Amino acid sequence: MHGRESAVSVLDANRRDGYTIPSATLYPFQWNWDSAFVAVGLAHVEPEAAKREVRTLLDARWENGMVPQIAFWSDAAGYFPGPEEWRVGTDRTVHADVETSGITQPPMVVPAAEYVYEVTGDEAFRDSVLPDLEAYCEWWLRERSDDGELVWVRHPWATGMDDSPAWVGPLERFDPGEVSYTRKDRKDSELAEQRPTDWDYDRYVALVRQGRELGWDEARLREESPFVVEDVLTNALFVRACESVAALSADAGDEAAAERWRAQAETTRRALSERRFDDDRGLFVSYDLAADEPLPVRSIAGLIPTLAGAPTDEQFARMRETLDEFLAYEYAAPSYVGPEMDYDRYWRGPVWLNTNWLLERGLRRMGADAEADRVRADSLRLLDREGFREYFNPETGSGRGSGRFSWSAALSLAWAA
Ligand code: 9WN
Numbered sequence: 237m238h239g240r241e242s243a244v245s246v247l248d249a250n251r252r253d254g255y256t257i258p259s260a261t262l263y264p265f266q267w268n269w270d271s272a273f274v275a276v277g278l279a280h281v282e283p284e285a286a287k288r289e290v291r292t293l294l295d296a297r298w299e300n301g302m303v304p305q306i307a308f309w310s311d312a313a314g315y316f317p318g319p320e321e322w323r324v325g326t327d328r329t330v331h332a333d334v335e336t337s338g339i340t341q342p343p344m345v346v347p348a349a350e351y352v353y354e355v356t357g358d359e360a361f362r363d364s365v366l367p368d369l370e371a372y373c374e375w376w377l378r379e380r381s382d383d384g385e386l387v388w389v390r391h392p393w394a395t396g397m398d399d400s401p402a403w404v405g406p407l408e409r410f411d412p413g414e415v416s417y418t419r420k421d422r423k424d425s426e427l428a429e430q431r432p433t434d435w436d437y438d439r440y441v442a443l444v445r446q447g448r449e450l451g452w453d454e455a456r457l458r459e460e461s462p463f464v465v466e467d468v469l470t471n472a473l474f475v476r477a478c479e480s481v482a483a484l485s486a487d488a489g490d491e492a493a494a495e496r497w498r499a500q501a502e503t504t505r506r507a508l509s510e511r512r513f514d515d516d517r518g519l520f521v522s523y524d525l526a527a528d529e530p531l532p533v534r535s536i537a538g539l540i541p542t543l544a545g546a547p548t549d550e551q552f553a554r555m556r557e558t559l560d561e562f563l564a565y566e567y568a569a570p571s572y573v574g575p576e577m578d579y580d581r582y583w584r585g586p587v588w589l590n591t592n593w594l595l596e597r598g599l600r601r602m603g604a605d606a607e608a609d610r611v612r613a614d615s616l617r618l619l620d621r622e623g624f625r626e627y628f629n630p631e632t633g634s635g636r637g638s639g640r641f642s643w644s645a646a647l648s649l650a651w652a653a
Pocket of ligand 1: 398
C-alpha cells in the first residue's frame with residue numbers, strides 16, 4: 237500500500253525545479269539535509285533527479301563554502317521564518333544567486349553525493365560536485381572549528397534536531413527578550429501539540445535576529461552567540477563527509493586530496509571518541525562551548541557516531557546497554573529517552589526515519605547486525621502502518637507531523653533497494 241509507486245508519487249508531487257520540498261504543507265522550500273536523504277532514495281528510481289537534487293542544493297552554496305539550511309528558490313507562502321527574516325539576499329557578498337537562511341545543517345549532502353555516485357557511476361556528476369563538497373568541508377574547518385578537530389553549530393535548527401532536550405541547557409542560559417513574530421507551523425490544534433513550544437521558538441527567532449544584526453559574521457557570532465554547540469550528530473556526519481570527499485578524490489585520481497581528507501576523518505573520529513563519550517550515560521554527548529560544559533542527554537544523536545566508526549570496542553560495549561533502552565519501545569528508535577520524554581512532540585521522543593537510517597548504518601559499521609535489523613524492520617513496519625509521515629509515536633506507532641513527507645518516502649526506497 238505504501239510501496240514504491242506511492243513513494244515515487246510523493247517525491248514527484250513534492251518536486252519543484254530541480255529540487256524536492258520536504259512537505260507541501262509545512263516546508264515549501266529546499267532544505268539541506270532533506271535533499272540529501274531524498275537524493276539517496278531517488279538514486280534507486282530516478283537517478284537523473286537524484287543528481288539534480290544534489291547539484292541544485294550545492295548551487296545555493298555561499299561563496300565562503302557554506303551550504304545553507306534553506307534555499308528560497310521560489311516564492312512560497314506558509315513558512316516562518318522566510319527570506320525577509322534572514323535577509324541573506326542576492327545583494328550580499330556571501331552569495332550571488334539565491335536567497336537563503338543564515339545557518340547550515342548536518343553535512344549529510346556529502347555522503348549522499350558519494351552514495352549517488354556509487355549507484356550511478358556517473359563520473360561527470362562526481363567531477364561536477366566534488367569541488368563544492370570539498371569547499372563545504374573546508375568551510376566547516378575554517379569557520380566552525382576552534383581546534384581543527386571538532387566542529388560547532390550556532391543554532392538549534394542547524395542540528396536538524398531542533399527541540400532536542402540536549403539544547404534546553406544552552407537555550408535556558410539566555411534571555412531572548414521580547415520577540416514578536418507569527419508562527420505558521422501550527423496548522424491545527426493537533427499539530428500544535430506535535431511541534432516545538434513557543435519557549436523554543438522565542439529563542440530560535442532571537443538567535444536568527446542576532447545573526448542578521450551581526451551580518452552573519454562568523455567571528456563575531458563565535459564570540460557573541462549564546463548558542464555555540466559541538467553537536468555529536470553533526471560531527472559524526474562531518475567524519476562521514478571527510479571520508480566521502482576522500483573516496484571521491486581517490487576515485488578521481490587525486491591521491492593527495494584523498495590522503496588529506498582521510499587524515500581529517502581520523503582526527504575528528506578520534507576527538508569524538510576521546511572527548512565526547514560519556515561513560516555514565518553510555519553514549520556520545522554534545523558540548524556547549526559558550527558555557528564550557530557537556531550536555532549529558534540521552535539523545536539518538538549520541539548513537540550516530542557509530543556511523544563514523546568512532547566508538548572503541550570498549551565504548552561500544554557500554555553503548556549496547558544504552559542502545560537497549562532505545563530498543564525497549566514497541567518501535568525503535570525514539571529520538572530521545574529520559575525525563576520529560578514526549579512520545580508525540582517533535583525531537584523529544586518520536587521516531588524519525590532519517591535518524592533510524594543513519595543508526596542502522598552505524599550499527600552495521602560496528603558489526604551489530606541484529607540491532608541494525610531491528611531498526612530497519614521497525615522502520616518498515618511504521619511505513620507500512622502509517623505511510624510517509626514525518627515522525628511516529630514510539631509506542632503506538634501513530635504517524636505525527638506532516639504527511640507525504642519527502643525523506644520518509646525516499647528512505648523507504650533506499651530500504652527497498
Ligand atoms: C527548521 C525540514 C526540516 C528538517 C529538520 C526538522 C524541521 C524546520 C522547522 O524540518 O525543521 O529547519 O521549521 O521545524 O527539524 O530536521 O530538516 O524537513
